[in-house]
Amino acid sequence: MSTAALLGQDPGWITLVKGLLVFVFCVVCTLMAIWAERKVVARMQMRIGPNRVGKFGLLQSLADGVKLALKEDLIPAAADKVVFIIAPIISATTCFMAFAVIPFTGTVTLFGHKTAMQLTDLPVSVLYILAIASIGVYGIVLAGWSSGSTYPLLGGLRSSAQVISYEVAMGLSLVAVFIYSGSMSTSEIVAAQHQWWFSVILFPSFVIYVISMVGETNRAPFDLAEAEGELVGGFHTEYSSLKFALFFLAEYVNIVGVSALATTLFMGGYHALPGLTFTESWLGGWFTLFWFVAKISAFFFLFIWLRGTLPRLRYDQFMKFGWKVLIPTSLVWILVLATLRVMSQRAVSRPLVIGFSIGVVLLVMLATTLYDRSTEKAKAANVLPDLPAPRFPVPALPGQSLITHVQEIEAEAEMENHNG
Amino acid sequence: MLHNSFHFALTVGRTATPEAVQFWILAPLAVIAALGILVVKKAVHSALLMAWVMVTLAIFYIAEDALFLGIVQIVVYTGAVMMLFLFILMLVGVDSSESFVENLKGQRIPSILAAIGLGGLMVSLVGRATVSAPAVGLKDANSDGNVQGLAKLLFTQYVWAFEVVSALLITAALGAMVLAHSQKIRSPFAQRDLSIARFRKDSMAEAAGLPAPGVYARHNAVDVPALLPDGSPAPTSVSQTLRSRGDIITSSGFALESIEEQED
Structure with a gap:
């Protein structure tokens, strides 16, 4: 029986229980994620990280949450009050909604009822997640606008531009998954990966998705919307207390959300690693949840790793990368992929398929070679002319050699000595 | 299914x-x-x-x-x-x-007429489709699944209309870009160009950048010029905006007296 049919038989109370469990999962994940991030980043920076509250500092984020809740809630005088209050609510509600269609486990028994840990399944689940994500941006943009000051506004604008540009690349990378699985329903996409994970057969799409998911969640190195060196705190500069906590929660739930989507679409979802499929029946199927959480954690570690390693991109570099590299690459990749798919469906002979693939590779190599040549030419045309040496002890300019420069100065000094 | x-x-x-x-x-x-x-x-x-x-x-x-x-x-x-x-x-x-200023003169009457016309068209079309005409055939249309049914129609029967509409949208997007784009006469000065320009000046005095404004124990705002080694104020140390506004305070009032005077 397909997951969709299984979910269709759920009585109302099971759906409610599942909704509650999903919510609890997200909140606990957030608490653990904040702790884990601080610990791991600390280790990467040769520090220890939080270690005061609870064993290993495990309760640190809980304590921080309580602290935030007890802080004074400020609303700036210049703020647009209604929108200022609505914005964090939009952010915090939409981030949870994406989890409604994420399959957490295979078939399991919940309170004596056979079901799957997935709240609901739609034939257009993945599109639904994209739609929810695009509503979620409203929270950030409105927060930026309603704060009534400059830095939040800039942060909000950056964030909206960022999400719009990277959502295009993300959507295009998902198209490849749709083409190969023949469905947009999350459970069917997981089912379609029982043999090969899509991260293997659709590797370029996977890479593009992973890059754009970092851009989509405003995380380092793409955290331009809250770049503390440039915009104070970006869109949430004016927020304090629980409203700020809501944004914080939304950010981490979003990270878990995109990681869960990546797991579902590319890493075989709740299925075990290849070779360990026998574990899937352990604990009456509940052990699949372990694999799901393990894969999400791997993605989350990647997020932390990126943050600990890479400096923030400049805004124009970031936009250039999105529009001029990611989107064209994914368009070409989809074109090639769709052609291959049609070939395999039409049962085209194998030599023709291989010939086509080699042709594509050669074309790409030709294009990159031509591009490299043209950039080299541009560089060669840009060389500075030979310059006379400056008459002041300064570092040599490009085009000047330092040695002759120093020699000239010394010679000059000698001449003066002679004259004096 | x-x-x-x-x-x-x-x-x-x-x-x-x-x-x-x-x-x-x-x-x-x-x-x-x-x-x-x-x-x-x-x-x-x-x-x-x-x-x-x-x-x-x-x-x-x-x-x-x-x-x-x-x-x-x-x-x-x-x-x-x-x-x-x-x-x-x-x-x-x-x-x-x-804003109540009309940029296009005399557009009010034609636009009202167009709005009424469009409204009438919509009402009549929707009315013809719904009033005394029960909806039939949804099950058939969705028999292969809603998405599949739509895809089939869009890519077979309506493929031409679909492509024309998408071409129209792309044209509109390109048009907006062309109209909003302002042609630059020369490329903007980058950090590198500015640095080169500084070094090519006759004097090397500003090669390392302009001096910072004067910061004194008794005044640390940016509207006071710094003092050069010979004790004269350096007006270039104050921002161009403040200079043209005339918002400069003389630094002499904040400078310490000379050492001899202090020792007395």
Whole structure:
């Protein structure tokens, strides 16, 4: 029986229980994620990280949450009050909604009822997640606008531009998954990966998705919307207390959300690693949840790793990368992929398929070679002319050699000595 | 088929109770929000209300079994178009209110006529499709699944219309880009160019950048010029804006007396 049919038989109370469990999962994940991030980043920076509250500092984020809740809630005088209050609510509600269609486990028994840990399944689940994500941006943009000051506004604008540009690349990378699985329903996409994970057969799409998911969640190195060196705190500069906590929660739930989507679409979802499929029946199927959480954690570690390693991109570099590299690459990749798919469906002979693939590779190599040549030419045309040496002890300019420069100065000094 | 196993399907042609409840809650809200678009003063508020109308429309579509259309409505309208709309509002003016100055002379009467015409067309079309004409054939259309059915129509029967519309949209987008693009006469000075220009000047005095404004124990604002080694003030250390405004304070008042005087 397909997951969709299984979910269709759920009585109302099971759906409610599942909704509650999903919510609890997200909140606990957030608490653990904040702790884990601080610990791991600390280790990467040769520090220890939080270690005061609870064993290993495990309760640190809980304590921080309580602290935030007890802080004074400020609303700036210049703020647009209604929108200022609505914005964090939009952010915090939409981030949870994406989890409604994420399959957490295979078939399991919940309170004596056979079901799957997935709240609901739609034939257009993945599109639904994209739609929810695009509503979620409203929270950030409105927060930026309603704060009534400059830095939040800039942060909000950056964030909206960022999400719009990277959502295009993300959507295009998902198209490849749709083409190969023949469905947009999350459970069917997981089912379609029982043999090969899509991260293997659709590797370029996977890479593009992973890059754009970092851009989509405003995380380092793409955290331009809250770049503390440039915009104070970006869109949430004016927020304090629980409203700020809501944004914080939304950010981490979003990270878990995109990681869960990546797991579902590319890493075989709740299925075990290849070779360990026998574990899937352990604990009456509940052990699949372990694999799901393990894969999400791997993605989350990647997020932390990126943050600990890479400096923030400049805004124009970031936009250039999105529009001029990611989107064209994914368009070409989809074109090639769709052609291959049609070939395999039409049962085209194998030599023709291989010939086509080699042709594509050669074309790409030709294009990159031509591009490299043209950039080299541009560089060669840009060389500075030979310059006379400056008459002041300064570092040599490009085009000047330092040695002759120093020699000239010394010679000059000698001449003066002679004259004096 | 697969589609039948998804549990959102409602009986076609009869308004099921949950759908009716949903309609009577959301429809008034949608209409109030739609009126609000016209009434509210701030442009961003009306944009927000419009987003709300779009979301409620999407919910209606989903309730009417057009799941794909509903989701796409959210992705396209609330996502892309509204974002662009907000962009324009923010760039044109954060608090821009409605202006009553008519830029196009005499556009009022033709536009009212066009609006009435379009309204009449819509009412007559929708009326012809709904009044005394029960909806039939939804089950057949969705028999292979809603998405598959739509795809089949779009890529077979309506492929030409679809492509023409997409070409139109791309043309419009390119047109907007061309119109909004301003041609630069020369490329802007980058950090590197500025640095080269500084070193090519006759004097090397500013090669390392302009001096910072004077910061003294008794005054640390940026409107006081720094003192050069010979004790004369350096006006270049104060920002050009302040200089042209004449907002410069002389630094002599903040300078310490000479060492001899202090020792006395």
